[in-house]
Amino acid sequence: MxxxxxxxxxxxxxxxxxxxxxxxxxxxxxxxxxxxxxxxxxxxxxxxxxxxxxxxxxxxxxxxxxxxxxxxxxxxxxxxxxxxxxxxxxxxxxxxxxxxxxxxxxxxxxxxxxxxxxxxxxxxxxxxxxSGDVTPQPPERLSGKTVAVIGSGPAGLAAAQQLTRAGHTVAVYERADRIGGLLRYGIPEFKMEKRHINRRIEQMRAEGTKFRTETEIGRDIDAAKLRKRYDAVVIAAGATTSRDLPAPGRELNGIHFAMEYLPLANKVQEGDLTTPPITAEGKHVVVIGGGDTGADCVGTAHRQGAASVTQLEIMPKPGEERAPGQPWPTFPMLYKVTSAHEEGGERVYSVSTTHFEGDEDGNVQWLHLIEVEFKDGKLEQKPGTERKIPAQLAPVIGTDRENGLVEQFAPGAGRARQRGARRRLRHQRGRRLRRR
Amino acid sequence: MLISGHDGGTGASPLTSLKHAGGPWELGLAETQQTLLLNGLRDRIVVQTDGQLKTGRDVVIAALLGAEEFGFATAPLVVSGCVMMRVCHLDTCPVGIATQNPVLRERYSGQAEYVVNFFQFIAEEVRELLAELGFRTLDEAIGHAELLDTGRAVQHWKAQGLDLGPLLYVPELPEGAVRHQVVEQDHGLAKALDNELIKLAADALNAESAESAQPVRAQVAIRNINRTVGTMLGHEVTRKFGGAGLPDDTIDITFTGSAGQSFGAFAPRGVTLRLEGDANDYVGKGLSGGRVIVRPDRGADHLAEYSTIAGNTLAYGATGGEMYLRGKVGERFCVRNSGATVVSEGVGDHGCEYMTGGRAVVLGPTGRNFAAGMSGGIAYVIDLDPDNVNVDLRDAVGELDDTDKQWLHDAVRRHQEETGSTVAAALLADWDRALARFGKIIPATYQAVLAAKDAAERAGLSESATHEKMMEAATNG
Missing domain, CATH: 1.10.1060.10 (Alpha-helical ferredoxin)
Known part of the structure; x- marks a missing residue:
């Protein structure tokens, strides 16, 4: 001990x-x-x-x-x-x-x-x-079974590694151009340098895991086909459908989902781009959403040289101590100062976005907000508290929701499609044989 | 009678005991109840059960199986803030329950009201279940094992074929037979030997003050039906003269014969009990300043050092006083001793277990697992085999310094004087060589605390400052 x-x-x-x-x-x-x-x-x-x-x-x-x-x-x-x-x-x-x-x-x-x-x-x-203690652990014998893992985020990678080590032949499908999912393109470099992912992928490759990037299941390969081709399929696709902010003016230029903004910044780090197509440089940035993804946007905006950064949160500011309803050992909602917050910017709580205002070119310039408070368990707007703040770039953090992939795998889904898939599979096999 | 189930265990018990020792209280309780009923004894004793009782339902099941008292420990502790750290024996309880460390006690957040509240919920649930069963009081429910519905449990596939009939059997009872205790226990105190001792000690007990108490000398025969001899006498001394008792040896009684259990238990200062013969278990239990001397009968022709003079668990929880035992004694010698000086000529297994203070001297062989859980006090053992010391205390075995040597010489000499020990006489005759045979066991933390106390006293610190220094030493090891 x-x-x-x-x-x-x-x-x-x-x-x-x-x-x-x-x-x-x-x-x-x-x-x-x-x-x-x-x-x-x-x-x-x-x-x-x-x-x-x-x-x-x-x-x-x-x-x-x-x-x-x-x-x-x-x-x-x-x-x-x-x-x-x-x-x-x-x-x-x-x-x-x-x-x-x-x-x-x-x-x-x-x-x-x-x-x-x-x-x-x-x-x-x-x-x-x-010290070189992390080494590839290839399986001692193969099971002869094949598994497809859809999605190469941490869950997909962990599943793939365990299955590979158990002796199965595993292929990981990723629709993006690099392996890692949100690890790769959602997490900013300053929170985790991407070399850590690359190092792991190397280990996994040496263990025998196969990686297929730029392949979207449901589009490039459909579900039925995948099920045919593999003995088992692991869906670890995450939830990348963002929840939108249905406020007037949402269509203006400069308002993006965090998952549009952050990946581009990461692509610069990967060396794919020299300048990010969406940048905070010289702009007043308003981050809508007060959670961790919001903090990632705040830190990214700081590094891109934003003129100012404001982060909005609809809920009241959490306390620094546990609330009575969140006793130990639960995971409490606490006021957190992440590294991004240490670097500057303002955090505004209990506010809701009413609408955006743009200039004649259709670029967002102002964000109108109103204070809100809890009444009878419901968030209500406080009349007379409307104001506007300058906003030339506004990443919107929507709570991620499920994507449609699971439905394709639902029992009985697309029987007819499956028949078609089988035909296509035969066709494909034939092609492969012919190629040989 | 307590039927203690295997589910429980203190936070200090090893995981192996916790998981693999004992049986369920349900089995023991059912058997106890049936046996008592069949023998017509159920009305004479109180039956208690424990072992992870946590709900009113547990209480009612235990009552139906035959218990009338119910032990709760884990649940009320958790209600008070216990997080089951299982370090009760290490003085590091982070929620301030099982610790003497003031820093940690500061962190205690429990309140008596929480426990009251918890038991109110238990009582409420018990009441509801009793109402459902058609009983007005818990007493009415005791022993009605026939009311337990085991259908659902037995129907589970894992329990297939299980016949709980014997467990739930209620012997045929005559009309109006009781299934719980109704007859008060007769402790037979009126017949206790101590009544005679109190009369003999009248000269001392009736004194105005401790200083004016007249010495009392008496000789009394003893048999093994005489239990806890000296305890009621000690009680009278304490009642009259307070915790300080009387000057040493004011009441000095010599017994001849074979003493029953707990000879000299709780004897306070001023009471000296000499036994010529032998003794049972628990001699000097809770000794509080008195003296207990046990030696073989003067007519005995055996070699005392090869024979057993007293049983197990001597000086259990003693807080002060002296004991000299001429001969070997049983197991758990000096268990939880916190202040008495005890000398014997050989001990069984688990000697000095959980000792926290005082001193133990062993002039003969020791059994295995010596000093298990010992956190304080000093043990001096002759020809100590390190393999017999508990693994956690092996590092605590050391050499004697000059103070030790002087003290030990005095202790051995006194042992010789009080008991006529030939072992002690032989050692004293060649003391220098004898000294080399002794090993000393002193827990490291205790040594650090003593050193801190010494330093603080030499620096002339106040009592509270001294305590602080000692606590600091205890915390830092």
Whole structure:
């Protein structure tokens, strides 16, 4: 067990961030490289190795947190990495991006600052990569079964890796031009440098996983065909249908979904583009939506050189302490200052967008909003609180909804289409044979 | 009678015991109830059960199976803020329940009202279930195992073929037979040997003050039906003279024969009980400043050091006083001793278990698992085999310093004087060589606390500042 009294003798200390002035000038991760390593063993020693580790439940992966905290405390990085990978295929992603519900559930968090579990996690995996402990684990024998995985986000990749290691032949389908899904094009570089994804893909390729980019299931290959061709299909397509903001003036230029804005910024980082087609440079930016994706837009806008950045949120400002209805060990809604917020901009709560106002060329110039408040459990507009703020670029963050893909796989869906698919499949096989 | 089920266990118990020891209380309770009824004894004792009782339904099931008292621990603890850390024995309870550390106690957030509220809900549920069953009181429901509906449980495919009949069997009872306790227990206190001791000690007990108490010397025969001898006498001393008791040896009684259980239990300062013969278990239980000396009968011709002089669990939870035992004793010697000095000539397994203070001297062989869970006090053991020490305490085995040597010499000499021990006499005759044979066990944290106390006292700090320093040492190990 880790230091039994570590939580009494050591205070919580998190990773250091680079100075704002420095980091907004580049796109690299905001943390000081290597700042965790000197402090992390003592931080891991704050883990109390609880009899009932609530972090296990807080973590949707069921990560064996006290076990690798102990190894990190004792600086046995190889074992730590082994236990970390026991439940988590990609700790370098989760260690950077996950909202850490484990820390919300940490028993120490009842009355003290929680253990820095996420920092420990990322240190273990970074250390493992550096020392070459992360190696391909190809299966010892093949099962002869084939699996298609639709979507190459973290879920798809994790499924693909596990299935490959179990001996199945796995192909991952991705409609974008690169593997990674939202990891690749939704997450800004300053939150996770894309080299982490590339490194994993290399490992997976070496294990035998196949990747098919620019192939959209349902368009390039239909569902029935896929089911025919593979013994099993995993749908890990995510939810990329955005919810729109039905406000007058929505059609004006300069109003985009976050999932239009962020990927273009990432494509610049990938070297596909020299300048982003949608840029915040010199513009007054209003980000509509106060969550994490909003924060990603805020940080991206800062780096593109926005004149100002304002983030709107319809809900009231959350408290800094747990609300009575969100006791430990639940994941509470708290006021969070992300790295993007540290870098500047204004956050406006309890407001709703009424309409947009553009110039004669059809470009958005102003955003009209009104304050709202909860009355009898409903959000109501407060008359007389209308005002307008300058907005020349407005990424809209809609809560993502499901996409239509699942329906194609529904039982009985498109029987007729399936027959057609079978015909096409035969046709295709014939073609392939002919090619041979 | 307590039927304690296997589901429970303290936060300090090892996982192996928690998961693999014991049986369900339902089985034990049913068997107990039936046996008592068949033998016509049910009306004479109270039957209690426990083991993860958490709801009113649990209570009613236990009542129907025959219990009239119900033990709750986990649930009310959780209501008070317990998060089942399972570190009750480590003094690191992060919610301030099982700890003496002031920093951690600060973090305790429980309130008595929460527990009251919890039990009100339990009572409410019990009342509802009783009403459903047609009972007016819980007493009426006790022992009506025939009312338990097991249909749904037995119909489950995993329970197929299970016959719960024997478990739910209620013996044929005569009309109006009771299924719970109605007869008060007769403890037989009027016949206790202590009544005689109190009379003999009248000169001391009737004194105006502790200083003016006349010494009392007496010789009394004892048999093993005489239990807890000295306890009522001690009670009178404490009632009259308070916790400080009387000057040492004011009441000095010599017994001859074989003592029953708990000889000298809770004896306060001023009471000295000498036993010439042998004793049962629990000698000096809760000893609170008194002296207990046990030696073989003067006519006995055996070698005392090879024979057992007293049973198990000696000086259990003793807080002060002295015990000298000429001969070997049983298991769990000095368990939870927190202040008494105890000398014996050999101990069984699990010696000095959970000891928190005081001193233990062993002048003979020790059994295995010595000093398990020992967090304080000092043990001096002759010819100590490190393999017999509990694995967690192996690091605590060390050498004696000059203070230890002086103290140990005095203790062994006293043992020799009080009991006529030939073992002690032989050691004293060649003391320098004897010293080399002793090992000392002192838990590291306890040593740090003692050192901090010493330093604070030498620096002339106030009592509260000294306590703070000691606590600090305890926290930092």
């Amino acid at each position: 880790a230091d039994p009294k570590g939580f009494l003798t050591t205070d919580r200390e998190v990773a250091k961030t680079r100075p704002v002035d420095e980091r907004v000038k580049d796109w690299n991760e905001v943390y000081v490289p290597g700042s965790l390593l000197p402090i992390i063993s003592k931080q891991a020693g704050r883990c109390m190795d609880c009899g009932i580790p609530f972090c296990h439940n807080g973590c949707p992966l069921g990560n064996l947190i006290p076990e690798w905290n102990d190894y990190a405390y004792r600086e046995d990085w190889r074992e730590a990495s082994e236990r970390l990978h026991a439940t988590n295929n990609f700790p370098e992603f989760t260690g950077r991006l996950c909202p850490a519900p484990c820390e919300s559930a940490c028993v120490l968090g009842i009355n003290q600052p929680a253990v820095t579990i996420k920092n420990v996690e990322v240190t273990i995996i970074d250390k493992a990569w550096d």
